Amino acid sequence: MSFETLGLMAELLRAIDSQGYTTPTPIQRQAVPVILEGRDVLAGAQTGTGKTAAFTLPMLQLLSQRPRKGRAPRALVLTPTRELAAQVGESVETYGAHLKLRSAIIFGGVGINPQIEALKRGVDILVATPGRLLDHAGQGTVDLSAIEILVLDEADRMLDMGFIHDIRRVMKLLPNKRQNLLFSATYSNEIKRLADGLLHRPALIEVARRNTAAETVTQHVYRVDKDAKRDLLIHLIDAGQWSQVLVFTRTKHGANRLAEQLNRADIEAAAIHGNKSQSARTRALAGFKDGSVRVLVATDIAARGLDIDRLPHVVNYELPNVPEDYVHRIGRTGRAGEEGAAISLVGADEAKLLKDIERVLNKTIPVLPMPTFEPKVLKAAPRPEQRSRATPGNKSKVKKKPAISRNAGSRAGDKPADGQRKRRRRNRPSQSPGAAR
Incomplete structure (x- = not known):
């Protein structure tokens, strides 16, 4: 037709x-x-x-x-x-x-x-x-x-x-x-x-049985300790040379943290969730589509409405609390007849969630054997004043704190020694706190 x-x-x-x-x-x-x-x-x-x-x-x-x-x-x-x-x-x-x-x-x-x-x-x-x-x-x-x-x-x-x-x-x-x-x-x-x-x-x-995933999506599970999820994800991305992957977490804080950790592992990542401004969400999604962002870490806000051509991989870093949301998450791949892969990293505390999902799907999701890999050493976390440029592509400069001379009081704005401060107060009683010297 x-x-x-x-x-x-x-x-x-x-x-x-x-x-x-x-x-x-x-x-x-x-x-x-x-x-x-x-x-x-x-x-x-x-x-x-x-x-x-x-x-x-x-x-x-x-x-x-x-x-x-x-x-x-x-x-x-x-x-x-x-x-x-x-x-x-x-x-x-x-x-x-x-x-x-x-x-x-x-x-x-x-x-x-x-x-x-x-x-x-x-x-x-x-x-x-x-x-x-x-x-x-x-x-x-x-x-x-x-x-x-x-x-x-x-x-x-x-x-x-x-x-x-x-x-x-x-x-x-x-x-x-x-x-x-x-x-x-x-x-x-x-x-x-x-x-x-x-x-x-x-x-x-x-047109299909209720609450089923598209047949074009292959689904697999890794049984993994909660503390090893991050290292396994990094290994899968690096070893598989994944160029574009959508990763789902349960919480906004978890999405931010995981995106930061991936960036410290030299994997370009950005987070998208409800606390992000619309402009930030738009930039993150645009970067993901044009390839400047390799990994988009999202909460379930992205389980609907993200139409990304030929998205090859979706990873459930954490399983959703609502089984039907699993269907929507993995539905971001395998669209318009294209093939896609959905990987779920399942900890021991998520065993019941996995059973609920399999009950909705009316099928058992195959479990893959854990690969052998060495945990990747992450770069040091950025200092607090540098966190504003955590997202890839942000060219804004970080303001540096002015250097303080050890010769106290030698320039305007330098902090005087205690003895000098006391003498100045006696010599200038009319000066208000914080006034320029």
Whole structure:
């Protein structure tokens, strides 16, 4: 089957062809025609199987065929993370390159004024995270009364991140008559309840068994002591000459620490997590994509929304507490039919987590024998005043402390000896503390 058989317009086919795609994925084959019919959809598919294009392509076609009334957005795509919002926004721009439709992306962590200006100019498609969207609604800078199509992308993740109340608040701002599309990589009772209250007689689309990993990803486990994980990871990267690897930790502090240790082992690394500013997250991801950063250490904020072409390796440095998150993590590799490898470093304290994951997958993950290697001696940790340049590529200079002469009091600003300080106080009683001498 080709994209022409899906009923897509010539402008979209032209954009698809420019990206080098010739054959639609299973989720695209099933979802696109149904969405073009105007039906609500509840779709589930493995991560990395083309869900974004499955709703973006028909959404663009439907909007281009309908007359525009005013400047208010006509389609709303809600995503759980900034990275996923940016990815969806990029797809809208790419596939809509030959259509006269405007789009905007709004999320937190960046200035709100440019977003306000974009909304004032008028948009057809709005891609947003729930929190920042509600900020705009509270300020009266966005009008959602003209929404014709609502998409909840990675709906399960939004529920995991506690967005259910925000989603319900957004629903109250939308017109009752609209087309609803709910896409999710995993299903749960919470997703079913959300779908029951949101969708009207939806078409149910499921292209693979629930909560399964893509078959293009090979999965293995190393049983390793917790204290040896870092040295094993360094060995795997060096011995395998891995040029690009995404490593997952459970905590933000753990991500920072591991990235610093890898840099001290001469492996270019950067950390990405929720405490990082949006600009820092963007720089880290850009460096990872262009090759200047060899290892990206991430928390589960990166388990969704990171679309990296031909990412060869994913490592679970620590297993996730939620088994379904394992599926999303390893789904960053093996995308679009490419092969990928997922390695998990499992300590004795994570045995139950591994069993839970295997229960969700309904399979046992093969265990590899531990390789023989010598622990690598790390370089000395940078001094506190140097930590600001811990990320690769940062060319900013570190300010040095001024040297202090041993000839006390010989220059302005030098610290005088105790006896000299006392004499000066007696000679200059009117001088205030800290005044220049």
